[in-house]
Structure formats: C-alpha cells, structure tokens
Amino acid sequence: MKAMFNREEERLEVLAQLAGAPMPTRAALIEEYRKRSEEAYAPETRRCYHQIVRAFSAWCDGMGYSPKPPISPSVVAEYVDWLGGQIRSTTIETRLWAIAEMHRASFEVSPCRHRLVELALKSVKRKYGAAVRQAPALGKKEVCDAISRLSDSRADLRNKALLWILTDSWCRASEVVAFKVKDLLRQDDGSSLLYVTRSKTDPYGEGAYAFLSAEGTRATLRWIEVVGLKLDDPIITKSQVGGRRTPLNPATVSRIIKQCIGRDDVSAHSMRVGGVQDAFRIGCDLSSIMVAGRWSSPEMPARYARRILASQSAAAQVSRAFELERATVP
Template identity: 65%
Template sequence: MYEKFNREEERYATVVKLSGARKAEREKLISEYQKRSANAFAPQTLRNYQNIISKFQEWCDDTGRSAEPPVAPQVIADYIDAMGGRLRATTIETRLWAISEMHRAAFQPSPCRHRLVELALKAVKRQYGAGVRQAPALCRSESLRAIKLLGNSRLEMRDKAVMWIAMDSWCRASEISAFKVRDLCRQDDGTSLLYVAKSKTDPFGMGAYAFLSESGTAAVLDWIKLARLRDGDPLVTKSQANAKRTPLDPATISRIVKRSTGRKDVSAHSLRVGGVHDAFRIGCDLSAIMVAGRWSSPEMPARYGRRILASNGASAQVAKLITE
C-alpha cells in the first residue's frame, strides 16, 4: 500500500543512522553534500548563506556559545531575542533558514523547528511587527517623463533601453542583466517579447516571456545598433565603446533608475511595483497582473497593490457616491 512520504521523518531517520556511522564515512557524506550544494544553489544564495553563518558565528563567539552543530534550541532562541528590534522579521527568518541549512549540511536535526525557537520568533513579531518593506512605486507616467529627458549620448541611449525594458516588462534587475540580444523576439506590430530564461521564481529554467512596447523595442534596437551587439552579447552592458561586453550588475541597473529619475529612494524593483499600481488603477484583474509579472501566486502583486486596492475599495466607492 502507498504511504505518503514524510520528509521530516525521513530526515530524522537519516540523522539517527548517521550518528552511529564511522567518522570517515560521515565526513565523506558531508563533503559530498557541500559539493552538491554548490551546484544546487544560486551563487548569490551561497554568498548570503556564508555571510549569515559568519554573523552567527561572531555572535556565538561574543556571547561564549558554540556555533558548531548541533546548536541547542535555547541558543537559537537567545539569538532571535538579540536580533529583535534591530532586524526585520523576514531577515530573522532568512537567518534561521541558513542555520537550518548548516545543520542539514552536517546531517544534524535543525533546532529551528523547536517550539522554543518558534515562540521566540512569534514574540519578536508580536513586539516589533512583521511588516515587509516595499520598494517605492515608480509609475509609468513618471518613468516616461524621465526617459524624455535623456539625450542621445552613448550612455543615455543605453540608459533609455534599460528604462524601457524595466518599465514595459516588469522584469527584476537580475532578469534584465541576464538578457542576451537573441532573447529579443520581434513581433509584426512593432512590439517585442523578451525571453526570460530563468528567474527568481523559475530557477530551473522553464522559461517565460515579458512584453516590450513598440517604443521600448525601438529604443532597444537603437542601442543594439549603436553598440554593435551580436546575438550572444548581453542586451544591456557597459556604455563605453571599447568596454568588455559583460552583463551589467543588477545593482548598476538600479543606479541607472536613480540617475534617470533623479530619485535616491527608487530601484529597478520600483518600476515593477509601479507597473502593478498602474494596472490596478486602470482596472486590470489580478490574474492578468500575475501573468504580466510572472508570479506563481497572488500574494506579492496583491501586496504591491494594497494601497491602490484600498483607494478603489468598497468604502472608497461608497464615499464617492454618497456625499450627503
């Protein structure tokens, strides 16, 4: 008879089995886990993991604790208390993920699932809140005004292409930096589609498409012609004529948005949020917004648009219609 697979029971059984294994056998398995992790996780994820573990080890050294797995649940609960009020709840949860992964890599049970740890996290959220900071919205009208102010220098032509891509496609900065010239798919009406080979929500490369308007397509084609880019070259790269054709860092794309708009508080993600605001404002339904932004669940676009949704909600409509 079929029995439902229980990941936690299977993991615990593996830990128990390994606890009695010879040291050499255990070290060999841990080494293999580390090698496979290097291929399974994105480079940025691995860098974040190492950074988090380093911070946890520093805290343990400063407080006279040991960071070697297995770490006692009481230690993790105290660590959460120390982070409370200084870090956002989502950041604390990310650090707990890294500590859990450290234990998985050592084939030790994670202390982060212990009830003491759950209660400590719940207490921090209750005392300091669990709200998620959202990037300021940069809506289409403001983005268009910024693009019109850009001139025709090599740098500004590149920046125009970046702004059009970010505004039209609602792509993340990491997705924009990954585009190659061959990912631009022209359409008969003058618009284009951009092939998104991989993304944050598609790490295994199922692929998706993002929209690029007629004006956006023209700006990108002007940049490709000026920079003499070939099919395999990055679509957005350094603006200097003799520069090596390497993809722009995602942080550079955000700097282009700041420079183009003259705003220090925005980033590339602000155009993604602004696109959602515009879509809700003109009455697009949530499913169409999810398709445009390539979201697999409605949680994030609904969160981005909650200010617009509140402004267009039932109470707002009643207030407009019934004035006396």
C-alpha cells in the first residue's frame, strides 16, 4: 500500500538538508528569501515584523539568551509567559508568527509549533482571558447627527464625504484612503458603488464593490467639485488650498472621526461595527451583511453583533412571548 504524503515530514527533511548545506549556499538562500519576502508582504506587515523582531531580540539580550535562530522552544515559552498580562493573547500570537518567520527566513525549524510553546499560550489565555477588544459601535444615526453639525468649509466638506463613505460602505480606513475619483461609479438611482481595488483580506487585488448612498454620493461629488479633483486623485485628501493631493494616513482618518463625533473612544472601525449592529437590528440576514462588509466568513460580523444577537435570541423571543401572553390573560 502506498504511504500517505506527509507535508510536515517533507518540510523537516528539507530543513535538515539545508542545515547541512555549505555556508555560501545557505547564505544565498537566506538572502533570496529576504528579497522575496520584501516583495510578498505588505509594507505594514514588514514594519510589524521588524518591530517584533527588535522587541524579542531586546528581551533575549536582557535575559542572556541569543536571539539568533535556532531558538529553543523553552526560551520562546518563557517569552510567552513574560508577555502574559501585558498584551492581549492575539498580540502574543502575532509575535509568535514573527518568531516563526525568523526561523523560516533562516531555514530553521520553528520552535513556535512545539508543545511547550502551545501550552504556554494556553496557560496565558486561561489566566488572562482571550477576549478580543472590539471598537465601540458608531451607528448610522449618530454619524448622520454629526454630519448635520458640520459647516460648508473646505475641511468640513471633506469630512462630510469621509463620514458618508465610512458609514455607507463599511470600508476600513485603509480602503477609504485608497479610493480615487475614478473608483466612484454612479448608479441610476443617485447612489454609487465604490470599487475596492485592494484590501486587508484581498492583498492580491481581486477587487470588490462597496455601496454609497445617494446622499453620500452628493456630499462626495460636492467635495470633488469644490477641490477640483481629477480622476486619478484620491477622494479623501488634504483640505488646505494648494495642499498636495495625496491620500490621508488611516490614523488621520480616526482623528478626524473623533473630532467630528465628539468622542475619544471611536475610530474608523467603529462605523464598520455600527453598520453590522444596525443591520442585525432591522432584521438583515447574515449573508447580505457578509456581502456588505466583504467578509468570507460569518465569524467577524457575528462577533460584532453579539449584543444585538443576544437580544434577538430564542431566549429573548420566548421571554417576550411569555410576557405578552401574561399581559393578555385577564
């Protein structure tokens, strides 16, 4: 009987062969891996990786360990223990990804899959919890109220367009700042579609569409006309007269939102959360919500709407039906 293919065994065998290869061969492979990684990963991912490597190396130096691969699983498990309670477990998992990538880049076996490291992470999650912090929700009503308070200055015209795009499209800040004028596609009913060329979940640019209401379209077109933006100019750009027509930084988008809404706890992601909660509140089905937010899995929208779904659960419906029945009984 033919033996089944085992990818993990093959990977370890290749690594063992590379470990015994001449140093010039290993050095050439490591350099090629570095160059290809620079091209394969997004700039933000590369920055995150280098920051984690620097932090881990500093910890190793302080503890008297070598930060160069291969690193012992017991050292990585100790690092996980040290991180517990300081940062969220999801952030620890991101750091483990970077440590694993360090070893892949050196063609060494990653210690992060070792049972010692897995148990250390489980221990941290059990002790400190594994809850994911969620951005506070910003529903459509609160956003529209904020828009109504804005003036007709250049900055506020830009901010109106920004708020409408965010609350209508459920786009991430990184997607919103990437929109160009040519990505605004008008529809017969006065609304528009925004073409999302690339996103966090679409790094290779397959493309998707997001909705912009008729009122949001009017606000966006007015901003484009006042500033005189061209087809290849970013829609959300600086509002100063004579300012460079470059995309805003996503962090700047969140600062503008805080200022317009009058709350320090919100961000661009708050409107994505608020949109999902509004949709569940009025009875939209999960599939249409996934299409609107461009999710391939129901996990994230369901997480955003946990409070709403609890209020609409079978337990809540039974309680309301029982209360109604008791109220109608003489």
